[in-house]
Amino acid sequence: MTKPRKFEKILVANRGEIAVRVQRTCRELGRKTVAVFSDPDRHALHVRYADEAYPLGGAAPAETYLDQSKLFDIARRCGADAVHPGYGFLSENPSFAAACRERGLVFIGPSAESIEMMGEKTRARERMSRAGVPVVPGTPPLAAASEAQAEARRIGFPVLIKAAAGGGGKGIRRVDRADDLVPAFDACRREALSAFGDDRVYIEKYVDEPHHIEFQILADGRGRTIHLFERECSIQRRHQKIVEETPSPLMTADLRARMGAAAIKAAEACGYVNAGTIEFLVDADRRFYFLEMNTRLQVEHPITEMVTGVDLVERQIRIAEGEPLEDLHLSQRGTAMECRIYAEDPWNHFLPSPGLIRKLSPPGGPGVRDDTGVYAGFTVPMEYDPLLAKLVVWGENRQQTLARMDRALAEYRMIGIRTNLLYLRRIVRHPEFGKGVYDTHFLMKHQDELLKAEPSGRETVALAAAAVLAWRGEAKKSAGPTSGKTVPSPWKLSGRPGGSDS
Ligand code: ADP
Ligand code: ADP
Ligand code: MG
Numbered sequence: 001m002t003k004p005r006k007f008e009k010i011l012v013a014n015r016g017e018i019a020v021r022v023q024r025t026c027r028e029l030g031r032k033t034v035a036v037f038s039d040p041d042r043h044a045l046h047v048r049y050a051d052e053a054y055p056l057g058g059a060a061p062a063e064t065y066l067d068q069s070k071l072f073d074i075a076r077r078c079g080a081d082a083v084h085p086g087y088g089f090l091s092e093n094p095s096f097a098a099a100c101r102e103r104g105l106v107f108i109g110p111s112a113e114s115i116e117m118m119g120e121k122t123r124a125r126e127r128m129s130r131a132g133v134p135v136v137p138g139t140p141p142l143a144a145a146s147e148a149q150a151e152a153r154r155i156g157f158p159v160l161i162k163a164a165a166g167g168g169g170k171g172i173r174r175v176d177r178a179d180d181l182v183p184a185f186d187a188c189r190r191e192a193l194s195a196f197g198d199d200r201v202y203i204e205k206y207v208d209e210p211h212h213i214e215f216q217i218l219a220d221g222r223g224r225t226i227h228l229f230e231r232e233c234s235i236q237r238r239h240q241k242i243v244e245e246t247p248s249p250l251m252t253a254d255l256r257a258r259m260g261a262a263a264i265k266a267a268e269a270c271g272y273v274n275a276g277t278i279e280f281l282v283d284a285d286r287r288f289y290f291l292e293m294n295t296r297l298q299v300e301h302p303i304t305e306m307v308t309g310v311d312l313v314e315r316q317i318r319i320a321e322g323e324p325l326e327d328l329h330l331s332q333r334g335t336a337m338e339c340r341i342y343a344e345d346p347w348n349h350f351l352p353s354p355g356l357i358r359k360l361s362p363p364g365g366p367g368v369r370d371d372t373g374v375y376a377g378f379t380v381p382m383e384y385d386p387l388l389a390k391l392v393v394w395g396e397n398r399q400q401t402l403a404r405m406d407r408a409l410a411e412y413r414m415i416g417i418r419t420n421l422l423y424l425r426r427i428v429r430h431p432e433f434g435k436g437v438y439d440t441h442f443l444m445k446h447q448d449e450l451l452k453a454e455p456s457g458r459e460t461v462a463l464a465a466a467a468v469l470a471w472r473g474e475a476k477k478s479a480g481p482t483s484g485k486t487v488p489s490p491w492k493l494s495g496r497p498g499g500s501d502s
Contacts, residue, residue, distance in 0.1 A: 004322040007031050007082040007106065011075050012046070014086030015065060017373035017389055018297070019046035022084045025313040034078050036071060038064035040381035045373050052078055059383050065089045068096055075105055082106040082320060084313075088385065091296040092119055092167070108320040110274045110295050117270045118293040122164045122202050124270075128290045131269035133262050136281060136289040138204035145182040151203050152181055158206040161185055163192035169239030170195045174206060209284040209439045212236065212291070213248050214277050215263035216304045218315055220325040221273035227260045228304050228312075229332050233279075234440045235427060237350070242420075242443070243427055244300040245337040246307055249398070249436025250282060259288050266290060275301075275316045284439075299340070299390070302371060306336035306394040335401045336394045339409065339428070343386040345418040346451060354382040358416030363408035367394040367401075380417060388419065402434060426450045 009032040012019045023033040023046065035050030039059050047053045054074045056064040064070070066089055075083065083100055085091035091109065098112035109115075118124045125135045137155055141164050142148045152159045152175065161184055163171030171192045175184045185201065193199035212233040219225040232248030233241040247256075263278040270293070277298045279291040301312050308330055319325070344350045360376040372389035374380060380388065393408055395401030409425040427433055430446060443450065 004318075006321055007317065009034060009051075009078065009080045009082075010108070010317070011036070011071070011078065011080035011083045011105075012050070012086065013065065013071050013083050014089055014091075015041055015044060015046055015373070015384065016387060017371050018086040018088075018299075020049050020373055021302075021371050022086060022297075022313055023049050025311055025317065026084075028311075029314060029317060031317070034074070034080050036065070036074055038381075038383070040379075040383055043378060045375055045378065054078065059381070061089070061384065068099060072099070072103060072105075075103070080105065082108055082317075084108040084316070085296065087294075087296050087299055088168070092294070094119060106320050108274070108316050110272055110276060114270045114272050115295045118272075118276075118295050120164050120200075121162065121166065121292055122200070124293055125290070127269060128266055131265055133266045133269070133290045134288065136204045136207060136291065139202050141200040141202050142185075145185045148185045148201075148203060149178065149181050153178065155203060155205045160204045160206050161188040161201050162204055163188065163196055163198070164200040164202055165192065165196040165198040167196070169236070171201070172239050207281045207283050207289065209441070210234070211248070211250055211282040211439050212241070212279065213250065213259065213282050213288070214279040214298070215260055216298070216301065216312070217263055217267045217272065217276045217278060218312075218319070218325060218328075219267055219272045219274065219276070220319050220323070222324045224325045225264050225267050225272065226325065226328070226330065227263050228308050228310060228330060230256065230259065231298075231300055231303055233300060234438055235433075235442055236440050237443050241300060242340050243337065243424065244303055245335065245398075245401070246303045247332060247335060249438075250286070252286075255282075255286055255288070262288070262290070266293060274319050275312055299387075300338050302369060302390060302392040303336040303338050306369070306392060307332045307334055309333070334394055334396045335398045336392060337401050337405050337428075338390050338392045339405065339424045340387055340420075341389045341391060341412070341414075341424070342420045343380045343388050343417050344420055346420050346423040348418075350420075352382065352386040353418035354380040354386065355417045356380075357414060359413065360415070361411075361413040362389070363391070363411035365408070365411075367404050368408050369393070388414075391424075398436065402428060423450060 010026050011034040012022050026033045033050045035047050035053040036056050037047045038056050056070050058064050083105055090096040092115055094112040094116040097107045097115055100107040122140050129135045139151045158176045161173045173184045173188045175181050188201050189199045192201055213230050215230050216228040230248050231244050231246045233244045235243035266278045275297055277294045280288045281291050282288045305312055343353050345353050356379045357376055362370040369392040374388050393404040395404050405428050412421055
């Protein structure tokens with residue numbers, strides 16, 4: 001067993017909010033940070049934040065954040081001893097993890113072998129069912145549409161056709177009737193090939209009233225694998241999470257104990273080291289099934305940090321440095337929720353809306369954390385994922401967390417580009433969400449309500465007016481002599497979160 005060795009310099013092979021997030025912990029730990037950046041990211045926050053920053057040259061992901069040779073060249077030049085991959089990009093690429101190892105650069109994450117074993121979904125499913133972890137009924141990769149037809153009949157409709165190499169919610173298609181299977185199979189194949197460079201697809205039974213509940217894992221490679229409780233991630237659009245919370249409203253102590261044990265078993269079965277997430281589907285009868293493992297830091301990791309008090313990035317770094325987990329004492333305190341803030345227009349098919357952020361005023365106050373990758377004056381590039389920031393709140397109980405998220409979303413001002421802030425606020429204020437009664441169909445089921453009227457309605461006009469007035473310092477003029485208020489309070493327009501959205 002090698003002696004723990006502290007890194008001096010960590011190269012963060014990523015961009016946006018996660019690159020900033022990782023650097024923040026590096027700074028607290030006294031590790032120097034190195035940023036890399038593409039041409040459109042020259043002035044990005046992660047570049048400003050870093051101790052050193054190097055250009056990758058180019059704009060497209062393939063010639064920048066995915067270009068291993070450029071990254072290794074920079075790592076050598078700056079003398080980094082470790083690489084943090086963030087999420088997305090090279091974080092789940094086994095060849096990158098292996099190439100780091102060959103160069104004596106520590107990859108802050110699991111081994112290339114674990115990534116390889118869990119990265120391809122059908123192989124992971126196979127491995128998990130051998131380990132005794134329940135998996136969603138399904139098939140290995142299927143060669144032809146005719147084979148798919150027979151398998152789907154055996155499993156029973158509805159089924160999902162899924163890309164074996166899939167991720168980010170892409171390459172998933174639901175099929176309800178035998179007649180639709182062949183065209184869907186062929187379409188899914190093409191989509192998988194173009195998105196992942198791999199056209200293998202397989203079939204899974206469609207789980208009824210599905211809940212996506214995942215468990216955070218930490219493993220130190222010295223015999224200790226633990227879970228840090230669950231995250232409820234059923235608020236999804238096109239199979240992509242938008243709002244996450246912990247604890248899950250569906251959870252019971254007994255279910256948590258059983259799912260947590262299954263998650264640990266799953267991680268141990270692939271010799272897992274470092275932070276990872278076991279995703280499960282849970283049906284209406286609270287039966288759970290392994291869905292996939294994400295062998296990296298997850299987007300929604302902050303909600304786990306809020307209720308456990310554990311800095312997951314710190315643990316990732318210390319595990320990679322060879323430290324054991326022995327000093328970790330775990331408990332869940334209160335509840336936490338995250339909203340993903342995107343540069344997109346919910347009222348125009350959620351189209352990405354990159355561009356210049358002219359004004360930005362993030363929320364603050366008790367229990368609020370804003371993990372951002374942007375600032376006022378930054379131009380959000382069109383080349384990458386439109387995630388701008390993650391608003392994370394903590395409260396003693398779910399009711400307080402909801403009220404806090406509602407007021408924090410109301411405080412959040414971003415002018416110049418379109419965002420999903422109002423859409424998020426409507427989700428948080430929805431009565432059914434307020435009761436904690438929801439599954440992965442929630443956004444589809446309530447689509448009309450959530451997107452009702454245009455953002456030119458009362459809420460937005462008030463929000464925009466308040467923001468503009470505040471920034472122009474014209475508040476007094478408009479408030480009138482007797483009101484005594486400086487700016488209109490947009491969050492007083494309607495009732496409590498979970499109540500109706502007038
Ligand atoms: P999480 O499970 O952490 O919520 P997501 O599925 O939302 O993660 O993906 C996180 C980021 O990584 C997104 O930007 C997504 O587009 C990207 N991503 C995830 N898996 C893949 C993949 N296999 N190929 C390309 N991008 C991916
Ligand atoms: P990705 O790698 O893109 O994250 P996942 O396999 O994790 O793909 O699935 C993403 C989402 O798609 C899940 O969170 C769930 O909402 C939905 N989904 C996936 N498989 C099933 C299934 N068998 N039944 C019902 N919903 C599913
Ligand atoms: Mg997933």
